Amino acid sequence: xxxxxxxxxxxxxxxxxxxxxxxxxxxxxxxxxxxxxxxxxxxxxxxxxxxxxxxxxxxxxxxxxxxxxxxxxxxxxxxxxxxxxxxxxxxxxxxxxxxxxxxxxxxxxxxxxxxxxxxxxxxxxxxxxxxxxxxxxxxxxxxxxxxxxxxxxxxxxxxxxxxxxxxxxxxxxxxxxxxxxxxxxxxxxxxxxxxxxxxxxxxxxxxxxxxxxxxxxxxxxxx
Amino acid sequence: xxxxxxxxxxxxxxxxxxxxxxxxxxxxxxxxxxxxxxxxxxxxxxxxxxxxxxxxxxxxxxxxxxxxxxxxxxxxxxxxxxxxxxxxxxxxxxxxxxxxxxxxxxxxxxxxxxxxxxxxxxxxxxxxxxxxxxxxxxxxxxxxxxxxxxxxxxxxxxxxxxxxxxxxxxxxxxxxxxxxxxxxxxxxxxxxxxxxxxxxxxxxxxxxxxxxxxxxxxxxxxxxxxxxxxxxxxxxxxxxxxxxxxxxxxxxxxxxxxxxxxxxxxxxxxxxxxxxxxxxxxxxxxxxxxxxxxxxxxxxxxxxxxxxxxxxxxxxxxxxx
Numbered sequence: 001x002x003x004x005x006x007x008x009x010x011x012x013x014x015x016x017x018x019x020x021x022x023x024x025x026x027x028x029x030x031x032x033x034x035x036x037x038x039x040x041x042x043x044x045x046x047x048x049x050x051x052x053x054x055x056x057x058x059x060x061x062x063x064x065x066x067x068x069x070x071x072x073x074x075x076x077x078x079x080x081x082x083x084x085x086x087x088x089x090x091x092x093x094x095x096x097x098x099x100x101x102x103x104x105x106x107x108x109x110x111x112x113x114x115x116x117x118x119x120x121x122x123x124x125x126x127x128x129x130x131x132x133x134x135x136x137x138x139x140x141x142x143x144x145x146x147x148x149x150x151x152x153x154x155x156x157x158x159x160x161x162x163x164x165x166x167x168x169x170x171x172x173x174x175x176x177x178x179x180x181x182x183x184x185x186x187x188x189x190x191x192x193x194x195x196x197x198x199x200x201x202x203x204x205x206x207x208x209x210x211x212x213x214x215x216x217x218x219x220x221x222x223x
Numbered sequence: 224x225x226x227x228x229x230x231x232x233x234x235x236x237x238x239x240x241x242x243x244x245x246x247x248x249x250x251x252x253x254x255x256x257x258x259x260x261x262x263x264x265x266x267x268x269x270x271x272x273x274x275x276x277x278x279x280x281x282x283x284x285x286x287x288x289x290x291x292x293x294x295x296x297x298x299x300x301x302x303x304x305x306x307x308x309x310x311x312x313x314x315x316x317x318x319x320x321x322x323x324x325x326x327x328x329x330x331x332x333x334x335x336x337x338x339x340x341x342x343x344x345x346x347x348x349x350x351x352x353x354x355x356x357x358x359x360x361x362x363x364x365x366x367x368x369x370x371x372x373x374x375x376x377x378x379x380x381x382x383x384x385x386x387x388x389x390x391x392x393x394x395x396x397x398x399x400x401x402x403x404x405x406x407x408x409x410x411x412x413x414x415x416x417x418x419x420x421x422x423x424x425x426x427x428x429x430x431x432x433x434x435x436x437x438x439x440x441x442x443x444x445x446x447x448x449x450x451x452x453x454x455x456x457x458x459x460x461x462x463x464x465x466x467x468x469x470x471x472x473x474x475x476x477x478x479x480x481x482x483x484x485x486x487x488x489x490x491x492x493x494x495x496x497x498x499x500x501x502x503x504x505x506x507x508x509x510x511x512x513x514x515x516x517x518x519x520x521x522x523x524x525x526x527x528x529x530x531x532x533x534x535x536x537x538x539x540x541x542x543x544x
Contacts (some may be wrong), residue, residue: 004331008317086315093279094332095305221282 001096002104009108013074017112020070024120027062032127049128050142060146067117072178074109075160083164086221102217104217106161106210113157117150120184148189151202155185158209181209231290232257232379232411233278238287240273247273248437249285250418255413255428257378262426262443263415266518269432271415272312275383277308278413292379305333308372312362312383318357322350322367326374333375344370347400362393369397373404382414386421398425411440413515420512423447429510432520443510450513451487467494471517481514 005199026036031049034039052058082088092098122145128138159181188201240248248270255261265271273499274280278289280296294303299522316325322345330336345352348366350359359367365385372380385401386394392513398421404410417424417445422429422443428448431439436481439446450471456463461480464473469485495503508516 001331004328008328018527023381051406084310085318086313087317089281089309089311090280090315090317093304093309094329095301096332100297121327156523219283223281 001094001102005096005101005104005107008200009078009105010112013109013112013216015192016073016077017116020066020116021120023066024116026064028120028124029068031059031124032133044134049124049134049138049145051136060149063117063121064144064149064152067113067130067149068156071113071153071157071167072114072160074112075157075162075178076164078105078109079161079164086223094220098217102165102214106158106213109161110154111221113153114150117153121150124150133149141174144195145189148198148202151199152185152189155181155202155205155209158206158213159185162213162216165213165220167220177209177212181205230257231255231414231493232259232292233261234290234479235274236288236290238274238289239285240270240277240282241285246431247405248257248284249431250276251435251437253430253437253440255404255411257411259428260426261414262422262429262512263432263538264419264422264429265415265432268498270384271516272433273434273435274432275381275415287335297329305335305375306378308375308377308380310368310372310380310382310385311366313356314361316354316359316364317355319354320356322354322356322359324469325356325367325371326352329371329374335376337374337376341370341374344373344400348396359416360393361388362390362397364398365389365393365397366400367447369400378410380410380412382412383416384419386416390513394421401425414457419509423510431514431518439517442491447508447510447513449486450508451484452506452508452512452516453482453484453487453495454504454506455482455495455498456502457500462498464498465494467491473518485517490538499529 009082021037026041029035030041031044031047033044044102047059050060052060080090093103094101125140125143127133128143129140154176162181163175163178164176166177184205185202188198188205191201193201231254233253233529235251235253238248238251239246251274263271263274268476273282277284278291278296279458280299282296291299292303292306299481317328320328326341330338344366348363348370350366351361354363356364356367358359369385372382386397389397401412402425412425414426426443428445430437431446441449457478457480459478461475461478464470464482466478467484468490469487470491471483471485473480473482475481480498482495
């Protein structure tokens with residue numbers, strides 16, 4: 001049951017995730033002097049991995065933009081698209097609790113998001129931590145802002161999922177869960193607080209969104 | 224729980240649902256006995272789809288409750304849901320999946336999956352497992368949906384306008400397959416439809432919704448035989464009809480007066496004869512004509528038309544509600 005559900009969700013979002021993975025490979029690959037498509041990559045030059053760089057491109061900004069765009073597209077695809085195609089009626093009548101069906105969807109989305117953001121980032125970190133790869137220092141703390149970007153993308157995914165699932169009279173009020181989640185995530189990302197507090201904040205925010213998603217899925221009408 | 228209730232596949236009690244100020248369904252009570260094929264009829268906006276949504280748990284009622292196979296639909300367990308098949312209107316399927324893939328996707332959810340039956344149904348309709356669902360015609364989508372719905376060997380099938388948009392030949396094929404499956408397995412079927420010919424062919428009991436209210440709940444034959452059109456001929460303009468018990472509607476057509484009456488009997492005959500028509504003709508109607516006449520009459524004054532029966536074989540004692 002779970003395998004069938006996860007396979008379906010992974011397959012449905014595979015195209016978006018694949019494109020995002022290619023984009024991240026290009027962006028982070030360029031940072032390691034291993035771009036996917038050399039002709040369109042900007043050379044690393046004097047850039048120090050994970051330190052703010054004000055040259056041609058800011059690698060972190062590109063990285064987080066790709067992650068957030070993927071998060072929004074997947075969150076909306078898994079809800080609005082399915083509802084629009086009316087396949088929700090097909091899916092929700094399977095003999096599986098509704099809560100588990102939506103948990104399965106979210107699990108697949110989170111897996112893909114981590115695969116396309118956390119995994120390339122981890123490889124980039126490991127490359128930067130490997131002596132002899134670049135002539136600059138590396139401390140794991142230097143990558144913290146990037147890991148917060150990953151968490152911010154996860155929050156955006158849950159916010160987009162909730163916005164897609166939640167019925168509303170018009171598009172403005174429908175998107176407020178996403179907008180709210182996005183603003184809070186940015187606030188947490190840049191908050192001048194100990195890392196532990198910030199990670200706890202992200203965790204709380206994610207738990208709140210997840211609870212709201214499961215509650216909305218239980219209560220809402222499906223056309 | 225009474226014997227009748229416990230032997231009912233569907234029990235609906237005082238179900239109501241409104242959207243804003245408008246009642247979509249109002250105080251609907253209904254029992255569908257196990258083994259019954261129940262045709263659920265009504266014009267567009269009569270409340271059929273809303274009722275089916277509440278039956279399948281896709282919408283929550285404002286009041287009342289629904290019990291499917293003895294379990295409240297709001298807390299329906301996965302085990303009970305696996306004994307209920309639902310075919311949504313338009314037969315939504317994942318367009319990117321092939322028929323083989325959608326069978327593979329659906330199969331793990333059901334412990335009693337009958338793959339032989341799926342293969343038989345797909346072969347019967349000449350459907351290749353490699354065809355993409357998105358490339359199928361509407362009729363073929365209905366056939367795939369039927370195969371998927373029947374495979375878990377459900378005790379109850381809820382079908383929302385299953386033949387909508389199908390051409391005559393496909394519709395006939397679909398219904399014949401459905402009838403075969405019903406006859407071989409004796410399942411309860413609750414289906415809504417706009418095609419009265421289909422209902423007449425398949426259903427042994429019907430319910431008719433008018434403006435959110437269940438006006439008819441009786442065996443199909445009873446309804447068909449009880450609604451009569453009476454045509455009265457006059458030499459000049461016909462008089463106003465004074466009204467009688469069971470009158471659905473009346474209208475003037477030239478020098479004729481047409482009445483639609485439920486349960487035409489001596490009391491109505493006496494009123495008709497008091498008008499002294501030159502001639503009187505009582506016209507039998509098929510289900511479609513009876514439905515049209517019944518539902519287009521004055522909706523507020525429609526005679527309620529409910530027969531309750533404990534059996535589905537048509538021999539049961541009937542009583543007017």
